[in-house]
Amino acid sequence: MTRSHRKTVQFVLDGEVIELADFDPTRTVLQYLREDLHRTGTKEGCAEGDCGACTVVVADRGASGRLQSRAINACIQFLPTLDGKELLTVESLKAADGSPHPVQQAMVDCHGSQCGFCTPGFVMSLFALYKNQRRPDRVAIDDTLAGNLCRCTGYRPIVSAARAMFERAPEESESWLLATHDVMTADEKRHLELLQSIAHEDVVALEKNGRRYFAPRDVTELASLLQQFPDATLLAGGTDVGLWVTKQHRELSTVIDTGRVAELQKVSETKDALLIGGCVTFTDLMPKLLEHFPTLEELMLRFASPPIRNAATLGGNVANGSPIGDSMPALLALDSKLRLTSAGGTRELALADFYIDYQKNALRKGEFLEALIIPKLKGREQLFTYKVSKRFDQDISAVCAAYRLTVDAGVIKDARVAYGGLAAIPRRAAGCEAALIGKPFVEETFVAAGSAITNDFEPITDMRASDEYRRRIMMNLLLRAYQEALARSNNKPMSRVYDYGRRSTA
Ligand SMILES: Cc1cc2nc3c(=O)[nH]c(=O)nc-3n(C[C@H](O)[C@H](O)[C@H](O)COP(=O)(O)OP(=O)(O)OC[C@H]3O[C@@H](n4cnc5c(N)ncnc54)[C@H](O)[C@@H]3O)c2cc1C
Ligand code: FES
Ligand code: FES
Structure with missing residues (x-):
């Protein structure tokens, strides 16, 4: 049509x-x-x-x-x-x-x-x-x-x-x-x-002084507009893109708003995975996400603020690919995949293969992120995520970490370890994972794996944290995941930072 x-x-x-x-x-x-x-x-x-x-x-x-x-x-x-x-x-x-x-x-x-x-x-x-x-x-x-x-x-x-x-x-x-x-x-x-x-089904198409804006309604229209304007800026919630204009004074010649594309607003699930449309906001996503991954609660509530979460999307966070973006470590630890679509068709790509270098990703010209596929936890898998920042609320991470551990009969059967804030892109810690898998579920294993992370990353010093601080944090968070997994296996849930951060619920 x-x-x-x-x-x-x-x-x-x-x-x-x-x-x-x-x-x-x-x-x-x-x-x-x-x-x-x-x-x-x-x-x-x-x-x-x-x-x-x-x-x-x-x-x-x-x-x-x-x-x-x-x-x-x-x-x-x-x-x-x-x-x-x-x-x-x-x-x-x-x-x-x-x-x-x-x-x-x-x-x-x-x-x-x-x-x-x-x-x-x-x-x-x-x-x-x-x-x-x-x-x-x-x-x-x-x-x-x-x-x-x-x-x-x-x-x-x-x-x-x-x-x-x-x-x-x-x-x-x-x-x-x-x-x-x-x-x-x-x-x-x-x-x-x-x-x-004022609920119309047409496409908003504006132009002023050579600047264009389109708001397509479905993926076919979106793909065809991107084919016509391959250098267009895709807009989701605008919580990154907006700042390109207000702070960096960038001129965006063509903006394609994905906020009206019906397929990109959907959250659905299969037996094994959640499917999150590329333009679902964090506010809309949270109930379903927390139903399946309750340990993401603190991370989600510490993601910016409600006005930002009401606009910001998970798809925008992933596509923006900031090394300090908060959702990627957890998505990497869960082996998430991306559904990438263009006028030429659709392909699936592991998130782990999406980031190439600082602010460079594997999106081809004319392609957009249609959906994220997040596998549900199976069997004994457990997920732990931590955000370390200077302020509790509304702050960017110095380090963000996610661990997916499978422990059975005292042995770590499987492990995924992913960090943000330690390299030019968010990524897994292959050396640390290797040091965990197949080893006994004891503190010594995690201490040794913590040393292995130092070969996975060479953290830098910037305004958020020194390299030394980041190095300590990346090891300590791993130990914290161990402590939490241990407490859970003994049916003793750990207190969350969230509880302390909120000081009083009275
Ligand atoms: C005050 C403030 C606080 C913040 N706090 C945090 C925080 O705590 N943690 C954190 O991780 N981030 C934070 N951010 C950054 C930002 O909110 C997130 O990165 C957000 O998820 C971006 O989503 P968006 O929908 O706003 O994306 P947009 O700004 O619309 O787009 C971001 C990027 O994704 C691209 N894009 C959008 N949709 C698609 C698509 N379907 N396919 C391909 N490319 C697409 C855009 O072209 C752009 O490159 C904060 C930002 C602000 C302003
Ligand atoms: S002026 Fe908009 S948040 Fe500060
Ligand atoms: S009353 Fe809040 S800034 Fe002055």
């Missing part, structure tokens, strides 16, 4: 459908809000997704058919990606009579703001929480705020506001009812109807 092309983008803002044409497709949502609409409640701090000053909420129809509201960072989100969605900014929150939203009132009552620069961002992150959870615990509140920085108020009053906002929830008849209500309210229906009025 050949779909028609549309030269405009449509989205909802404050109950009205906005239609935009003839604009630079790499213009960010933040630039549009502040410079075009002069809606300056949304602030710019870092322009790289780190501080949360620019947090806005994007709503659309979720998989359940209900209104789904998610916080994102407007500073790195390209404007055309709003097509078919609803945008909510801090200005959208006030009620028809001008009274503040319960989130805003709670921030006032709990003294959650001093200079106020960060406040709209906090309010929008809390607003997303308010919409999505009934009574979040401290862990959920802390996680919600992980992407918002405040330099003056301190977080305690903001956490108090996060609790107090639920006490200020309006009556059922009022606007901004919780989307968590079991019955769909008139307000939610109204939002969904507006979204339905």
